[in-house]
Amino acid sequence: MDNSVSAAAAAHSFGPADSHLSPDLRTPLRPDAFALSEEEKIAGIAEHFHQIMQLLGLDLTDDSLQGTPRRVAKMYVQEWFRGLDPQHRPDVKLFENRYGYQQMLVEKDITVFSCCEHHFVPIMGKAHVAYLPGEHVVGLSKLNRVVQYYARRPQVQERLTRQIAEELKNSLRTENVAVLIEADHLCVMSRGVNDTSSSTLTAEYGGVFKEDAALRAEFLRLLGK
Numbered sequence: 001m002d003n004s005v006s007a008a009a010a011a012h013s014f015g016p017a018d019s020h021l022s023p024d025l026r027t028p029l030r031p032d033a034f035a036l037s038e039e040e041k042i043a044g045i046a047e048h049f050h051q052i053m054q055l056l057g058l059d060l061t062d063d064s065l066q067g068t069p070r071r072v073a074k075m076y077v078q079e080w081f082r083g084l085d086p087q088h089r090p091d092v093k094l095f096e097n098r099y100g101y102q103q104m105l106v107e108k109d110i111t112v113f114s115c116c117e118h119h120f121v122p123i124m125g126k127a128h129v130a131y132l133p134g135e136h137v138v139g140l141s142k143l144n145r146v147v148q149y150y151a152r153r154p155q156v157q158e159r160l161t162r163q164i165a166e167e168l169k170n171s172l173r174t175e176n177v178a179v180l181i182e183a184d185h186l187c188v189m190s191r192g193v194n195d196t197s198s199s200t201l202t203a204e205y206g207g208v209f210k211e212d213a214a215l216r217a218e219f220l221r222l223l224g225k
C-alpha cells in the first residue's frame with residue numbers, strides 16, 4: 001500500500017470499518033477504504049466508467065452520454081454506497097420510556113433500496129423491524145435510518161438483515177429485536193434466470209423473539225402475514 005494512503009487511513013477517526021459489528025457481519029472493506037476524499041473517489045470512478053463506456057463502443061462526445069461517467073460516479077459515492085462511510089452512520093438516540101409502553105413496537109414497510117454485490121444491480125424491497133421496549137424507547141425515524149444506512153452498500157440480503165438486527169440490538173440496548181426483509185433482486189429478475197415473480201425473504205430474531213413462537217407469530221400477524 002502507498003504510504004500516504006495508509007497514513008490517511010490510519011488518521012480516519014472512525015477506526016476500522018464496521019468495528020462496532022461482529023467480525024462475521026462486517027462488510028468487507030480494505031483498511032484504506034476512507035483514504036480518498038469524496039471528490040477523489042468520484043473523479044476516479046468517473047474515469048473508469050468512461051473507460052467502460054468506451055469499451056462498449058459508445059460515443060462519449062454525444063450530448064446525452066457525455067455526463068454519464070460523472071453521473072454514475074456521483075450516484076455510487078453519494079447515494080447507492082453512502083452507507084459504506086461510517087460518517088453517515090445514524091446516531092440512534094434513546095429516550096426514557098416514560099410512557100410505560102411494554103408491548104412490541106413494529107416499524108413496517110421501510111423502503112429498502114440496496115445493491116447486489118455480485119452484479120451491482122438494485123435490490124428493492126421492504127424491511128419490517130420490531131423491538132420490545134424496556135427502560136428506553138427510540139425515535140421512530142431512527143429505525144428507518146438504520147435500515148437505510150446498511151442498505152446503501154453492496155450487499156447480500158442475509159448480511160443486510162443481520163447487520164440491521166445487530167445494530168438495533170446494540171443501540172436499543174436489548175436483544176429483543178426482530179428484522180424481516182422481503183426484496184426483489186434485479187439480478188434474478190432481469191438477467192441470468194430471468195424470474196420476475198420470485199422474491200426473497202430473510203429474518204433475524206433475537207432474545208424473546210427467538211425463544212417465543214407466539215411472539216414471532218404476533219409480529220407476523222401485525223405485518224398481515
Ligand SMILES: Nc1nc2c(ncn2[C@@H]2O[C@H](COP(=O)(O)OP(=O)(O)OP(=O)(O)O)[C@@H](O)[C@H]2O)c(=O)[nH]1
Nearest residue numbers: 116117118119155156157158185187188191192193
Ligand atoms: N445468498 C444470496 N445470493 C445472492 C444474493 N443476491 C444475488 N445472489 C446470488 O449470487 C449468485 C452468484 O452466483 P454465480 O453463479 O457466481 O453468478 P451467475 O453466474 O451470474 O449466476 P446466475 O444469476 O444464476 O446466472 C447467484 O445465484 C445470485 O442469485 C443475495 O442477497 N444472497
Ligand SMILES: [Zn+2]
Nearest residue numbers: 116118119187
Ligand atoms: Zn446479483
